Amino acid sequence: MIKIRIKKEMHTPRGQEWLDIDLNIAKGEFVTVFGESGAGKTTLLRILAGLTQAQEGYIEIDGDVWFDSQKGINLPIQQRKIGFISQESSLFPHMTVRENLEYACSDKNALNSIEEWIITIGLKGLEAQRPDQISGGQKQRVALIRALIKQPKILLLDEPLSDLDIHARLNLQDEIIKVYQKTGITTILVSHDLSEVFRLSRKVFIIHRGKITKSGSPQEVFVNNDLSGKFKFTGEIIEIHKDGVLNILTLSIGNHVTKVVASDEEILGLTIGSKVIVASKAFNPLIFKA
């Protein structure tokens, strides 16, 4: 169980605002912190990681106190068992992929786990490459393995996919799901990408101007109920293909990629990457035993 009660002053374009968070995350949960930029998402992760200090509050992970402003406890980053991955991974440019990973190992167990992670995360064959010879998505995979070999208690993901193109993003989402299924590690993802939230997390906290305003499953939090269609999902457009008088849209919905037909009028103003609600009458879907 992670208990977070913290207050910290933030300087935003709107002036001074308080990050004022009180939340619990169960061990082994995958949660997303969702909100606009400047809402305090990254600050929250940095406070958890020990990169920034809260003015007051309390942070406890599985019974260990990491921060307690009243008792003057503030564990340094090295003693907090976290894996932190940000938008841009900071790999050593002069080292190969394998050297970057080996450098992060503090013991033999960690060294021994490198090979297994390289296979699991799909980096086999790239071990001898230097960071400038691999793609952005591959760099993020290296960063992910580097975080995992230290066997952290929590994985903190600060929009690690936001700089990647849609295909690299979907691939890395698959890897993150794989890691989570394999390790069951408590994971906190910061994101402002709706389809990512739906795909990866079971629970989402909406943060607005430093406060948690809503929490629940992505369905509960995001799906509005003003349309009578009962068969309704939120997704993201991956591809638009014109076919005769219609368009065939490829959408990412939850963990699936699917295709839907739409007229020109229906897709006015929509482009690749647009978030869409896909709805149908409850009468249409066919049901088969899976």
Place this chain on the structure above:
Amino acid sequence: MSMVDIDVSGDVFCSIVLETASTASYLKQGSSVTLVFKETEVSIGKNLTGLISLRNRFKATIKRIEKSDILTKVFLNYRDKEIVSIISTRSAQKLGLIIGDDVEWLVKTNEVSLLQEG
């Protein structure tokens, strides 16, 4: 489940929805709603005679036709509103649809969604 009758400038449309008056606040007499259906669910009839189970059938005039290999998009003028029907090009040819034709357009009640206004 509810069968909802909607008055659209004098014509009565029907929609079947899963909600009932107790689960959806907009399902009450006098509420304004927007009717939503997909172009591909709109059929076209010409010189229709005999009985048909579809209750949503209304008179319109063809104002434009866009053809492709498999499908054809028919733009209709229905009470000065535009209704679009997408049917197979084969059917469009069989019916001999041309601009200015008086036709009927049909949509099944279970294909009509209601969008709450406001």
